[in-house]
Amino acid sequence: MRPLKDAQLGAFTFFASALPHDVCGSNGLPLTPNSIKILGRFQILKTVTHPRLCQYVDISRGKHERLIVVAEHFESSLSDFQKQGIKASSEKVLQVAYELLEGLDFMNKHGMVHRALSAHNVLMDCKGNVKLAKFGLYHMTDHGADVDFPIGYPSYLAPEVIAQGSFHPSDSSHDEAPLPSGPKTDVWSLGVLLFELCAGRRLLQNIEISERLKFILTLGCMDDIVTVLAEEHGCLDAIKELPENVLELLRKCLTFLPSKRPTPAELLGDPIFNGVSCLYTPFKKPVSLFSSSLRCAHLELPEDISDLCKDDDEDYLSERAINEVYHLWCLAGGDLEKELTNKGIIQSKPPICTLANFVLEDGESFGQRRDRSFLLDDTTVTLSLCQLGNRLRDVAGEAYYPLLEDEQSSLPQSNSSNELSTTVKLPLIIRERDTEYQLIRIILFDRLLKAYPYKKNLVWKEARVDIPPLVRGLVWAALLGIEGDIQAKYESTDKDTPIPTDRQIEVDIPRCHQYDELLSSPQGHIKFRRVLKAWVVSHPDLVYWQGLDSLCAPFLYLNFNNEALAYACMSAFIPKYLYNFFLKDNSHVIQEYLTVFSQMIAFHDPELSNHLNEIGFIPDLYAIPWFLTMFTHVFPLHKIFHLWDTLLLGNSSFPFCIGVAILQQLRDRLLANGFNECILLFSDLPEIDIERCVRESINLFCWTPKSATYRQHAQPPKAAGDNGFGKAASYYTSDYQDMPKTDLSRDPLALCDLKAEVSPRISAEDLIDLCELSLSGPGKRTRAGKPKIVAVDIRNLEDFNRGHISGSINIPFSTAFGPNSELVQCPATGVLQSYRGRVIVIISHAITNAIMFAAHLVKVNFPRVCFLDGGINKLKPTGLLTVPSPMI
Template identity: 45%
Template sequence: MTIEMTLPLLKDPQMQFGAITFFAKQHQGDTCGSNGLPLTPNSIIIVGRAQILKTIKNPYLCNYLDIIRGKHERTIVVSQYCGTPLINFIEKRPFSVDEIKRIAYQTLEGLKVLHQRKMIHRTLSNENILLQANGDVKLFNYGLFHMSDMGSLVSFPVLQVLYTAPEVYLNGLSSSYSDPKMDIWSLGICLAELALNKVLWSSLKLGQKIRKVTTLLQVDTSIFEKIAREHNCYEQYLELPEDLKDLIEECLNIYPNKRPACDKLIENPCFADFKVKPTKTISKICEPFQIFTIHELYHLWQLAGGDVFQELKKQGLIRSSPPVLSVPSLVLIEGTILGQERNPSTLYDPRIVQMPLDSLYQRFAHIPFPVFYPLIHCKSEIIAKFDPPPYDATGLPLIIKERDPEYQLHRVILLRRLLHGYPFTKDLIFEEANKDIPPFLRGEIWATLLNIKANYDIEYLRIDKFTHTTTDRQIEVDIPRCHQYNELLSSTEGHKKLKRILKAWVCQNSHYVYWQGLDSLTAPFLFLNFNDEAKAFACLSAFVPKFLHNFFLKDNSAVIEEYLCKFSQLIAFHDPHLANHLYEINFYPQLFAIPWFLTLFSHVFPLYKILHLWDKLLLCDSSFPIHIGLSVLTQLRDRLLTSGFNECILLFSDLPEVDIEKCVMLSMATFKITPKSITSRLHENEMFHKKTELDITGIGLEELKKERCSRISVNDVVRLVRSDFEGVVLVDIRNHTVFSRCSVVGSINIPFSSVSFSENVIENVGAQASTIKSKGDKVLVVIGDEETDLERFPEFLLQCNISKVCVLHGGFNTLLPITPTILTSTISI
């Protein structure tokens, strides 16, 4: 029953998309930018500029979906494409006056949105106005002029010959003239064609057409009338109602300043019937919820194997002649290329290729309708029974899950709903994010995991990102070196945005300084929220205090040193063998790990790896990066153990490939089994780490540096003893008498004085050696008091390669006040 029901949602006639392709202009010769770096390829600039188009949502404009960059400056633009171009109906069927008015009105509404955003359509024509089945129109390809920076990034002129306003021709080819009034003229021509039901000047040649348009400037009478007469339609012209005639006449004024602007034209009384009256009271707080969007459809289509490039090739829009036929014959030292003919396949071809959706429909044919309406809060078993069984992808690797269209469909539908309910659904989102985060919604999910408030955009707006500051120079040096393999981040637009965000951060955090690496830290947020600078900034602002509290102080040495000490201790805790080796060859974390932690690995890994790593990081706390560091070392363990100091330095000067999925799993595993107090620090952000007297406090850096084994808090020891007694070995090193008087339940006694430290052999501890040796993965807590040396003994154990050694903070006496007590006495009184 469900099969027929799902598809209508997907098969919405407006959920169709197509692609156009063109080549960006090649940079001539070898030129450098003003900063001495190579110029950004024009196709990358286009990709950056075009991103903003994706955010335009209007019923009368086609949605932009994607911009893809191919080899040799090829650019492909994917956008919604549905309905039929008006040109296909002209001379085939008449348009009623009302129809024309409606088209005019909706086109104006579309143009208004563009003009408000300071964008100009420039190619408005009856080929780019698509008539939908319901009689509405949608404008197509309105972003070409904007993304090509007023045509300067492409070598072909961006216009439609007949529809272009005469002043555009007069201004010449290289002019960047950008008066929005030129679109009004184009609209006038479109309407004239519709009103006369004639394709204008269809028999003329190219040169004659251009001349025709420019000579209209000489006309002193009505231009519309002249056009009608030229096409033998004067009678038709006379029959048209006055208001429509006037409207067209107004648009076709040869003086651009006398043409009314969009918002003026829309007020024309003849449009009164078409205005959409605000029917429902629309919530001011949140936008209406859309069950399914075309952006999702495109995303899923790609996952299901859709490939724009292949489609364009299949339908003949990308033709490639063999490169060997077109190599140049001579290249001079100045970079002049001679004897290479212009490859005809690089010319601009305005054809649009519709993307086939049949395979996607088939792929999703079996998906029942209720999937689109997941029940979130319902506890009823009866209703739950009718729910379709969940799509099972557990146990599959993350990479596979991310590419499974069906799984992603479920995830995206569920999570987009939850996101719509934010902040009330915060806990549910957290729970779902624990499973995995669908890449399509990652930016938004991260923002919720970081507790971004709704007014983040206003806060960002109010920050001065313009005024020059002393850090500008450093920022400008860093940005062109930050994740430049990524198209968005290397685009001009990306550089501009990154600079603004960094300046805003510096301005907002006057107690901190700009450290190199902050750029890398910002990169993932900007990448995910490219069209929402404010959100990227808000994420960064929430991220730093949570994970890098005080790392950006002017003098951050104390914070970093403590962090690195904890890193060393964690290595010792989990992998004494490796810790001892690194200790012996004097290979300290200071030598390699500072950029790791200062940028939370965003400086060492490529973006796609950072995303997966941070997916988990955001669910954990500021100790998680230490575990990531440990997992990286674990992956390189074999090489490290066989390497000396020099080899290690070389190895880390350029970190070898790290398997990120393994890395995430390892670090999650150690994060879960390590008692929290092992990684607790003095410089933690108190907001996220509340402390009591039973936690570790007040350990100075000097003291910490001396300890190779970590301390453990009373809280953790008590918890271990009470709930996980099998997982812990308690070694009491006080002398026997005190031990027998009072000790922790189940603890063993190895009096400190009885151990000889002359050799690193575990047998030296005496009778209990076998217990320690066979303890396996249990945590070993050393308990002493003021009279025992709490450094020598644990270090000895470490040197004997005993893992998970830690020392009770505060000594035995801190256990005394615990109730209910965990102490016992072997001497019966």
């Protein structure tokens, strides 16, 4: 969106038509409220950006079908000329006409017409340029079908619109709705506006509405409508004094028959504007972030670079985008309903005054007359930014232009920098509501995204701190590595031809996150359908499984007006985290995934694992919807956003850690219950603290060796080289599968063998790496200064003395456990007890002994137990085995 600059934020409100409560649609579900329909259609208006149009910002839905629209606003309008009785010069008339036609033509190219043109809806900025307001009212209300009032003003409506009459869907006297108005209806309204500018007064001002309509309809019999209007309003002399080109423009606009009336596009190319059009530069839409075009090709530096510098008293906030300013206004305590109530637009009444009417048998009705507050009051209230300005008064100018390479860039230089550095440590939900903190984060991410993909490593680095909600959609796309002309690829995908999956998609969409107003709107359903079909068609080797709609929901919500980006993100997300999950026969993929998850539960929480296995409550009974939808079927969207903010920073094994973290939040209840109680518990999952879940998932992830979650059916290795996120990010964003395979790598394992193992295997290279980490510098030890890993060699003493990993302890397998699998108390096992809590790696000659030893440790509740894949033989060629010195 463009900067706020000299504009203001304005809000106006209206009511959608109420629907009967006892009527259902053809699918048996309740009808979608008209306010939800309007809210869905409104979204596209936020993308319609042009210098002649007031930028739409937001829409909110209140009680009783009330809608409040926020848009760019200016106090000055064409009605000021009428109030002052000023006759505009011919130059001004042509300027206004050309600028209005530019705005109308741009709207028409987007499939919209204004239909509500009037003097007070044609605003003027500080330079006197035209800004069309409320141009989206006709579009968002489905040509007026979803509201109880007509769209447009009788004095300005074209004759063909008046001839159609008013219409409401609930009115049984009309068989069918009138045809939507076309671009030519606005040209008539433009002609009336220009006539008023020339005459210096309003047309048909002192005539009753019915008389106005009769008069306009009678104009069809006149040859020169301009002359008739001038005579009617006593300004014939003033009109005759106008230049011929202005008179010609008025006659073309006020052509009675639509077939002979020009469109805005035709008028723009008319010779009438030859002397005006050269003063305007054709509008070029800014290049989007993900495009094949250069984003900076149009940028030019001023001849004097000092012109870029601002004074200390400059309003930096006005340079920010309108949607950013509004977002911060809301965070600073802005309340739309309160603003409108204070101005008297919203008027509350005591309940006794809102009683419904009642009708007697003879048809006589008693009660209130129709509440006129439910009709349209098009007054626009200016939203005061004073409170926001006061909240941000301590933010220094440097904070609006952070240096990206500065190590302190994430901590703004302001009078309250200490306070902001403290804010970083607060819970995420508090940070997201802190006005000053969000300003700093939004500005920083805005600059990083503009430099994407060159600065993708810094995007990743800052995303580890947090992601501002306002830019979450673009940041996610950057984290997923989206690049190139995504729009062209999406448009080239056939989303219209019927396919066998259509029926299942139609059934799933009305059940997917329908508590959300945006996704439950008809426009949301249409976009859902298109994105899902695009994915199915472009992945012929995969099939549509139930749950794919839930995966699509977060991306569609964040990129509601950019289906191509939602599709691109979804297409990048699935191979990374759900590779081959959507095969026609995905049983082997799912079973391997659930087996690894079971091993992760045993690795991190053996007591819980033992209990769940004892009662037969296996992951197959509850975890498939978790992983098939990456938890989107389990949690509402606002929790998914916080969860995925971290998920996208991790590799494909991170979901295992999320699953374990969820179980640990329910740990006490699971341990206290049997199979039936656990089934009931997961049928209606209790409230999960997502911030705690994320925090614990990260801790679990850091404790998990990378090769412990190795899966044969994970995504194949990517091309060699840096993954594009920099060295700092590579460890977390890359999978074990991406690492070059060597003789020390973990070998593939049959699913039946994998299921027989309680604890995970780790590779020899992982063991070496972990041992080096624990024995190297102080930053690679635990807080207590102890190594995070201990190697337990279970070979007999003779084999151990021939060569072993440095620092490992020897506990022969035959001496460690008694007949009942209890841990035998001896010096060696006593040492093992002292290592409880660290990663215990079992090393042996025979892999079966390592499997059994690890299973025994898990049975006695030893956490973080794993064993070396391939045994000691994998380490012999490395030369890392040492011979112990004689013991004293």
